[in-house]
Amino acid sequence: MIDTRRLRTLRAVADHGTVTAAAAALHLTPSAVSQQLAALEHEVGHRLLTRDGRGVHLTAVGRIMIRHANEVLAQLERAQAEVAAYTTGAAGEVTVACFATAISAVLSPAIARLREETPGLRIRVRDAEGDHGLTMLLDGTADLTIAVEYRGAPDAADRRLSLLPLYAEPFDLVLPHDHPLATGDPAGAISLGSLGEETWIGPYPGNPVHDVIAFACERAGFTARFAHCSDDFRAVVALVGAGAGMAVVPRLALRDMALSGVVVRPAPGPERRVFAAIRRGADSHPLLRPLLDALLAVAGPLGGD
Template sequence: MIDTRRLRTLRAVADHGTVTAAAAALHLTPSAVSQQLVALEHEVGHKLFVRDGRGVRLTAVGKIMLGHANEVLAQLERAEAEVAAYSTGTAGEVTVACFATAISAVLSPAIISLRATAPGLQVRVRDAEGDQSLTMLLDGEADAAIAVEYRGGPDAADRRLSRLPLYAEPFDLVLPEGHALAAAPLSAFGEETWIGPYPGNPVHDVIAFACERAGFTPRFAHCSDDFRAVAALVGAGAGVALVPRLALRDMALSGVTVRQTPGPERRVFAAVRRGAESHPLLRPLLDTLHEIAGSLGIG
């Protein structure tokens, strides 16, 4: 019989690409992870990974086993949810990995609302960029994630996750006050100095893609993942920026002009591990997030 703990190890190594990274995510030693994989290969009777540079990649049988591992682990999540529901589990703690803007816009209001509607539910928040939160969720470091769609990330068909769309957030063009191109289309900003998040941040990808569609590659001279810092640099005349609209809400702006521009947006969704969406502690959280997101009025 295949040990489900070894299936979790298989998925972690497939997700992270190296035994060392998977061990860190699972809070195990690399030796323990290697032993789990060897034991699973003995159980299956086939090699599941082969070396690929400094990492490893799945064999054909490994890919088959990963597909089944995702199904089995999702079913275990469903079993836990049903047992919790049977036990009328209305009290407990959930950990949510979420990026800063969404913490302010939807997660914090949800926590306030849940105090009245689900007083036994305690929400623990982990600040994580939109691409990091899904990794934390899949690694078991979080019970739910609020994330953004990004190139190269898990898509809507990923069978490890159950997703709930929350909102699509437009980006606004932020310019130094009195900028000569204040009324110009985005395509006119190809020669400008740009300010934005570091590469790897999903927002960086959205900005780069929007500029590419406008006919140019943005020249990022200054990088910060803090949108307040980005706005301050624009106000100092250091360049121009595209900033998610909610990040600008309630920000004390100085020396800048903010202009709506058509096209770029980031799509934000909540996610749990597939099978856990009906858990009595997660369901009220997801429902409340969806309700609050629907009232944001950011179009």
């Protein structure tokens, strides 16, 4: 009999690439993770992992086990959802991992709605930038995450997750007030192709927004030269105001922000597509369904799909 806890451990190692990182995510010691993997290999009768420098890779049998682990764990999520639906109403706690802009734009208004509509539902919020929210979801430290699409992000075919598109957000170009392109029609869009020689300010590589901007610049025919990096958009805008360069920023991130010393123009091309994700099989959980419905209701006016 294969222990499902060991399947979760195997999937965590596959997701994180090292025993040490998987142990940290699972709140176990590396020794405990290694012991669980060894026990799973004994149960299966085959090697599941091979070492490659500091990391590990799945063997052919390991890949087979991961495929079945995704199905088994999704079925367990469905079982837990049915039991919860049978034994309780929509009362309990849900942990949500979400990046800062979406906390302000959709999660906080959704929580306000739920306080009226589903008062027994308690939401715990964890700020998670980049792809950290997806990691928390897969590790079981979050029940739902709100994240941004990027190259390499999970898609609808991922057997571990169920995805729900929320909204698509345009970007704006932020320029120093004395920049030659800062004059003219305030509503007039500026082509990204005209910015190839500019000094860029933006998020660090690895942040999904950096990836969205870089891909849009590549499509416009150039590689953006990021001279200054910050994952805090207020810091990015402050640097633009100081004349350190220009930036392309998600529109909602500029909402309610002091924009002294800068000029904002529409930037056609880049778009931040935001989605909610839960573990596959948890779709009908009575605590998650009201939250998903509230998120969709709030996201609709923002450009929901």
